[in-house]
Amino acid sequence: MNISIHSRILFSAFIILILFMGLTGIVLDSAFRANTKNLQQENLRTQIYTLLATAELDENNNLYLPAEITEPRLNAVESTLFARVSSDNKTIWRSKSTLNLKLPKNEARPIGQFNFSDINIENQSFTLLSFSTVWVTEQGERTYYFQIAENNVVIDNQNTLFRKNLWFWLSGVSLLLIIIQTLILRWGLKPLRQVAESLLNIEHGTELRLKTSYPKEINPLAINLNRLLDQSEQQLKRYREALGNMAHSLKTPIAVLQGILTTEKIQQKDIAKEQLFTINDIVDYQLQRASNIGQVILGKAILLKPIVTKIVSSLEKVHKEKNIETSFFIADDFSIKFNEGDLFELLGNLIENAFKWSNKKIKISASKKNNNIQLIIEDDGPGINKEKYDDILLRGQRADQSIPGHGLGLAMVKDILLLYKGSIRIEKSELNGAKIIIAI
Amino acid sequence: MRILIIEDEPHLREQLHKLLKQQGYAVDIAEDGETGLFQGSEYPIDLAIVDLGLPKLSGTEVIQKWRELNKDFPILILTARGKWQDKVEGLEAGADDYLVKPFHNEELLARTRALLRRAVGITQPVIQFESICINTSAQTVNVAGEQLELTAYEYKVIEYLVMHMDKVISKSELTEHIYEQDFDRDSNVIEVFIGRLRKKLDPTGELKPIATLRGRGYRWNLAANNNENM
Numbered sequence: 024m025n026i027s028i029h030s031r032i033l034f035s036a037f038i039i040l041i042l043f044m045g046l047t048g049i050v051l052d053s054a055f056r057a058n059t060k061n062l063q064q065e066n067l068r069t070q071i072y073t074l075l076a077t078a079e080l081d082e083n084n085n086l087y088l089p090a091e092i093t094e095p096r097l098n099a100v101e102s103t104l105f106a107r108v109s110s111d112n113k114t115i116w117r118s119k120s121t122l123n124l125k126l127p128k129n130e131a132r133p134i135g136q137f138n139f140s141d142i143n144i145e146n147q148s149f150t151l152l153s154f155s156t157v158w159v160t161e162q163g164e165r166t167y168y169f170q171i172a173e174n175n176v177v178i179d180n181q182n183t184l185f186r187k188n189l190w191f192w193l194s195g196v197s198l199l200l201i202i203i204q205t206l207i208l209r210w211g212l213k214p215l216r217q218v219a220e221s222l223l224n225i226e227h228g229t230e231l232r233l234k235t236s237y238p239k240e241i242n243p244l245a246i247n248l249n250r251l252l253d254q255s256e257q258q259l260k261r262y263r264e265a266l267g268n269m270a271h272s273l274k275t276p277i278a279v280l281q282g283i284l285t286t287e288k289i290q291q292k293d294i295a296k297e298q299l300f301t302i303n304d305i306v307d308y309q310l311q312r313a314s315n316i317g318q319v320i321l322g323k324a325i326l327l328k329p330i331v332t333k334i335v336s337s338l339e340k341v342h343k344e345k346n347i348e349t350s351f352f353i354a355d356d357f358s359i360k361f362n363e364g365d366l367f368e369l370l371g372n373l374i375e376n377a378f379k380w381s382n383k384k385i386k387i388s389a390s391k392k393n394n395n396i397q398l399i400i401e402d403d404g405p406g407i408n409k410e411k412y413d414d415i416l417l418r419g420q421r422a423d424q425s426i427p428g429h430g431l432g433l434a435m436v437k438d439i440l441l442l443y444k445g446s447i448r449i450e451k452s453e454l455n456g457a458k459i460i461i462a463i
Numbered sequence: 464m465r466i467l468i469i470e471d472e473p474h475l476r477e478q479l480h481k482l483l484k485q486q487g488y489a490v491d492i493a494e495d496g497e498t499g500l501f502q503g504s505e506y507p508i509d510l511a512i513v514d515l516g517l518p519k520l521s522g523t524e525v526i527q528k529w530r531e532l533n534k535d536f537p538i539l540i541l542t543a544r545g546k547w548q549d550k551v552e553g554l555e556a557g558a559d560d561y562l563v564k565p566f567h568n569e570e571l572l573a574r575t576r577a578l579l580r581r582a583v584g585i586t587q588p589v590i591q592f593e594s595i596c597i598n599t600s601a602q603t604v605n606v607a608g609e610q611l612e613l614t615a616y617e618y619k620v621i622e623y624l625v626m627h628m629d630k631v632i633s634k635s636e637l638t639e640h641i642y643e644q645d646f647d648r649d650s651n652v653i654e655v656f657i658g659r660l661r662k663k664l665d666p667t668g669e670l671k672p673i674a675t676l677r678g679r680g681y682r683w684n685l686a687a688n689n690n691e692n693m
Contacts, residue, residue: 267546270543274543274564274565277564277565278472278475278543278564278565278566281565282474282475282478282482282568283478285568299565300565303565307545333551333555334547334551336554336555337550337551337554337555340554340558340559340560341554341559341560341561343559343581344577344581344586363548364546364548367546367547367548367551368546368547368548370547371547371550371551372547
């Protein structure tokens with residue numbers, strides 16, 4: 024799986040945080056529970072002492088307790104605290120709250136010892152504290168049995184409330200920590216994101232090289248990437264230069280040979296001449312083909328209009344006497360990701376053909392839909408026969424033998440387009456001539 | 464018409480030299496950019512044929528420098544690499560047409576003639592003056608349908624006068640544009656040519672195609688019938 028660094032760190036931090044916070048919560052919760060239990064037991068013990076202190080002997084030396092005592096929870100009918108005093112299995116006194124509750128009768132307890140037990144009455148849980156004491160009177164000794172019970176609802180409520188608060192705060196703190204962690208990560212990983220953005224810009228052609236002002240962990244990467252870019256550009260340049268020189272050195276001897284042939288008066292010189300031109304065409308074509316760069320991933324976008332303008336103004340000069348009117352429909356900022364030399368070759372061949380064939384008018388338009396670019400070159404010349412549309416795009420085939428280079432030019436255009444995954448289509452123009460549609 | 468060729472390849476240079484000479488042009492040659500630049504700047508040439516890949520000074524630079532010096536003769540560039548970027552660069556620098564090596568000799572001559580005509584505003588290769596018809600492609604002159612027997616130099620004189628028909632051409636200018644730089648010049652030769660041409664072009668003496676302006680030179684005196692641009 025290819026998870027981002029950002030997600031990896033955030034995910035692991037999240038897991039650690041959950042574990043840590045969960046454990047903390049459990050420890051705190053059980054500590055609080057133990058504490059409430061202790062407090063409850065302490066409280067019950069205090070209640071017993073209070074009862075003992077309140078108890079008095081009447082005239083018959085019987086233990087006596089007032090119906091209403093100081094602890095209000097014992098006086099209320101609907102209460103959570105209950106008390107009973109018995110002797111010889113006979114209830115001597117019971118708090119008002121025990122009206123609907125029967126505490127278990129079990130007096131067999133060692134004297135003077137507090138005894139805690141958990142009991143269940145009518146599906147409710149209670150904590151019961153029993154205490155036996157011996158009262159010495161003139162009639163002799165008498166054992167009294169004190170019971171005090173508290174409904175566990177009280178401490179359960181406390182525990183529940185604490186737990187609620189505890190988890191609320193723990194969750195809050197966790198959330199805050201995660202947010203902080205995310206922010207720290209964003210800040211920490213920002214240089215990496217910038218590198219990625221820069222690379223994308225280079226790909227789109229809006230930047231030439233990576234900046235080298237990154238933190239020291241990333242800077243070597245940026246520098247090396249730039250070096251790689253330089254290297255590939257240099258290599259490309261060298262390659263093109265070598266090919267260009269080769270073309271140059273091949274062509275001059277051909278020109279010389281051709282000249283010699285022209286001066287000799289041999290019957291078959293026309294055939295020989297034709298052969299020479301064929302050789303030249305092949306060399307021309309193969310060299311051009313090899314030197315076409317094609318779509319480079321890290322290429323820069325170039326503006327279309329200046330190049331079209333240059334080619335058109337050059338051709339207007341060459342075909343001055345034709346007085347051709349050229350109209351452009353190209354936005355000033357229309358850019359295309361193409362190697363400049365390739366674009367010159369592509370447009371040069373197409374526009375030259377338009378100039379050769381047109382009578383008065385040429386129309387050049389460019390449009391962009393999503394990432395699809397369409398270039399259209401139209402003229403008002405004789406046009407191309409429908410049956411010839413396919414033939415004309417084939418290498419070496421010439422629509423008109425008297426104008427050399429026509430077919431070759433279009434074959435070249437087709438080859439360049441192949442490198443850029445583009446296509447070429449011929450249609451009839453509204454100007455009545457040929458309409459060449461290039462889609463890239 | 465005087466043509467300068469700048470080409471570093473000796474064989475091709477000689478071929479072009481011979482070809483253009485055969486066609487009756489006065490031809491100057493240079494083998495590198497610097498020499499070519501000097502010749503084009505100092506000699507009264509009518510057209511330059513420039514190879515783009517030249518030693519010392521590139522063809523494009525030579526063209527640029529000429530245009531900076533306000534030299535407005537037409538320039539035909541020769542390029543070995545049929546690269547569009549090179550062609551456009553050369554044309555932007557100030558050239559008027561291009562030819563990709565290797566080329567047919569006929570094509571070179573056709574372009575040369577077209578550029579020379581265009582430079583003086585003549586759009587058609589055949590120019591008609593009353594009964595005189597001059598074909599600049601075939602380099603022939605007909606009078607009343609009959610082709611004249613002309614020497615190469617005689618034709619050159621007619622062509623030069625016709626191509627500068629609104630101007631007075633001095634004897635020395637005529638000599639400079641008809642002969643190469645090292646030719647032994649004798650202005651009497653021109654007078655002889657003019658006299659012979661008058662007889663050939665206008666045997667009855669009614670048209671008077673060539674006027675003599677005493678002390679200044681000669682002028683073609685007829686208006687063309689078919690060239691609107693003149």
